[in-house]
Amino acid sequence: MVFLNILDYALIDEGSNARDALGQTTELARYADELGYHRYWVPEQHNALSIASSAPEMLMMHLAAATKSIRVGSGGVMIPHYSPYKIAENFRMLEALHPARIDLGIGNSTGGRIVSKVLNEEKEERLPYEQQVTDIQKYLTGETNQEHRFQNLIATPVTETLPEIWMLGAGGKSTKIATEYGTAYSYAHFIKPSEVGADIIATYRKNFKASVFHEKPNVSISVFVVIAETKEEAEELSKAFDLWMASLETAKNPPYFPSVETAKKRQYSSLEKQKINQIRKRMIVGNPAHVKEEILKLAEFYQADEVTLIPNFPGAANRMKGIQLLADAFKLRDKQKSAQ
Structure with a gap:
């Protein structure tokens, strides 16, 4: 069985604002919990005018309190910028308040030169x-037996359970660390769709060393999705995503996530058209049956235990409908009931 997760950017739709976007993320998280999704992650995005999730730990606290059983996590914390001690304190606090529901997704991105x-x-x-x-x-x-420059330092509050640790990336350091340190691993298909990814994951599984966090390897892959009742409707919605991504990929900072109407009026440069064609390789667009089929193919190709969906398409109602359609296609609620 493949678990389904969501990575929600807290998109600020055209005509909306950050406060509305965070409220919509809260409602989407509640609905994902009800529908039977396994994890709900939010990213750390700085200087991104169309995204409201800049401080994942704070948003996680809110979402965990607003939901009942779904795991809540970061996708991910940009640890190069922060004190490891403070990160541990933040996630111990989250774990203390919401035991066995917290994921610490770790990223190596710096967010760009100015942000860094x-x-x-x-x-x-x-x-x-x-x-x-x-x-x-x-x-x-709370390990104090092994040599460390701050050997006796304890991060508080002390908790009986631990957050899950996930390394995020598309190869390189993140995979090596996940293998050596016994963490779970999330491969960014939405950034680097590649046959090499399957080899990277196979190497991770083969060389994985068990840890207190994970006894065995656990793999997720992340992919952009646009889901609607019909293929035609999904293609319409994806036009907004095309415009948004074309702007980001050509070093623009869009002030909002565009509507389909705005996207239809846009004339693209040859460079932007090239970017859009490349982006399409990193996403799944279609009706529930097609998206389900493609998700299962991806999971089989990468030998993934979980698939994390990034529903970056316009309109809070469309995103709610999209995750419901896919949950129904996978019968997530039935699986959730049988697991209880």
Whole structure:
């Protein structure tokens, strides 16, 4: 059985605002919980005018309180900018309030040159990425027996359960760390759809070392989706996504997620058309039956345990309908009941 998850960017639709977007994310999370989705993650996006999720830990606290059983996580925290100790404290606090429901997704992105400069102003140097992960694990577990430069330091509050740790990426350091440190691994198909990805995941599974966080390897893949009742309606909705992504991929910062009407009026440059064609390889567009079929193909290709859907299409009502259609196609509610 493949678990289905959601990564919600908290999109600010054309004609809307950040407050509305966060309210819509809350409602989508509640509905995903009711429908039987397994995890609900939010990203850390800085200087992105069309996205309301800039502080995932704060949004996670709100979403975990607004839902009942779905796991809530970060997709992911940009740890190069922060103190491992403070990250551990934040996630121990989340775990204390919502035990066995918290995921710490870790990312190596810096968010761009200006964002990185601002978040690290006056810092003389950064810890190596691997050291940061080691430190986070040490502080989350309360381990004091092994040698560490802050050996007796404890992150509080002390909790009986631990958050799950996920390394996010598309190969490189993230995979190696997930293997060596015994974390789960989320492969970013939506960034780098590639046959190499299957080899990366196979290597992770083969060399995985069990840890206190995970006894066995666990793999998720992330993909953009646009879901509607008919293929034609899904293609219409995807036009807004095409415009939004074309803007992002050509170094623009759109002030909102465009409507279909706005997208239809847009004339694209040859570069933008090229970007759109490339983007289409990173997404699934269609009716529930088609999207389900493609998800299962992807899961089989990558040998993934879970698939994380990124429903970046316009309109809160459309996103609610889309995740409901797919949940019905996968019979998630029936599976949720049988698992209880």
